[in-house]
Amino acid sequence: MATVVVLDLLAGPSLGLLPLLTLGPALAAVTGGVRHTALAGLVALVLSVPLAYHDELLGRPQITITLVAIVGVTTAAMLACRLRAEGERKLADVRLVAETVQRVLLPPVPRRAGDLRIALSYTSAAVEARIGGDLYDIARGPGGVRLIVGDVQGKGLDAVETAASVVGAFREAAYDEPALADVGRRLEDHLARRLGGEKFVTAVLAEVREGEISLLNYGHPPPLLLTCDGRVHRLEPREEAPPLGLVALAPTGPEPYGCAFREGDQILFYTDGVCEARDRGGSFYPLEDRAPRLLRAGDPQDALDLLERDLVLHVGGPVPDDAAMLLVRRERP
Incomplete structure (x- = not known):
């Protein structure tokens, strides 16, 4: 997200880099938890407003689409984090049971x-x-x-x-x-x-x-x-x-x-x-x-x-x- 901010400030609105802020919560879901992903999404929303003002996009469809995309990607990433955590817990339980069975036998x-x-x-x-x-x-x-x-x-x-x-x-x-x-x-x-x-x-x-x-x-x-x-x-x-x-x-x-x-x-x-x-x-x-x-x-x-x-x-x-x-x-x- 910091890279997107720097590039947008240097290049201006011509490249349309604001939608790339959705990469923040998407990548946060890979290694972080639900809270970490939500925080990344919140940061992306906060960064998008001043950037839109700098690029003179406030009130235009581009910023609306960007905000909706950030919210949607963040929600999906949080759901993926939750499902992954549940799967890891179940897998840990299965490993424990399997090892216990092996040691008993x-x-x-x-x-x-x-x-x-x-x-x-x-x-x-x-x-x-x-x-x-x-x-x-x-x-x-x-x-x-x-x-x-x-x-x-x-x-x-x-x-x-x-x-x-x-x-x-x-x-x-x-x-x-x-x-x-x-x-x-x-x-x-x-x-x-x-x-x-x-x-x-x-x-x-x-x-x-x-x-x-x-x-x-x-x-x-x-x-x-x-x-x-x-x-x-x-x-x-x-x-x-x-x-x-x-x-x-x-x-x-x-x-x-x-x-x-x-x-x-x-x-x-x-x-x-x-x-x-x-x-x-x-x-x-x-x-x-x-x-x-x-x-x-x-x-x-x-x-x-x-x-x-x-x-x-x-x-x-x-x-x-x-x-x-x-x-x-x-x-x-």
């Missing part, structure tokens, strides 16, 4: 299991209400503490239901099956009946025993081992395997592999919402570079919270996809 994990301390971070995506299917769980098995971290293909309540189903099947198999590979076969059979080959679940299964950890990777991002001396290792399988739900399409399933897991070591499990998070320039989150210095805090949960905040800062706002992280630290028994 995923059971809480224990913070301690023997000489293990466990921390969890779950950041829900803030893109509409498109909740995802990230999953996690920890259970005691015959050979030690077993855990799963995974991600269901797709979004929405169907993905959350599938995630809850996988967690339930894992809990049953983790208690019963003698070997980690048997747990994986139970999960594959469960998903083959439930999904029918249309969806899949990437997942990492792990079993922590005394002095070591065994892993079974179904097409999931590899965990990071942070040793007590500060080194970082990607725990990648020797051969890639298809996700759960598609294992029958491969000649063989994944082979168990493992490494030493001693006092002071930490293992970070995560979903692709972490490693595939991008900043405004399109660069992926450098998890391997950030994790060593951010996981030095005394409490594992504090360390993981610090890593979560660093992830949000890298993205520059809400994460576009659900991001789950599970940190396991071995301490002195």
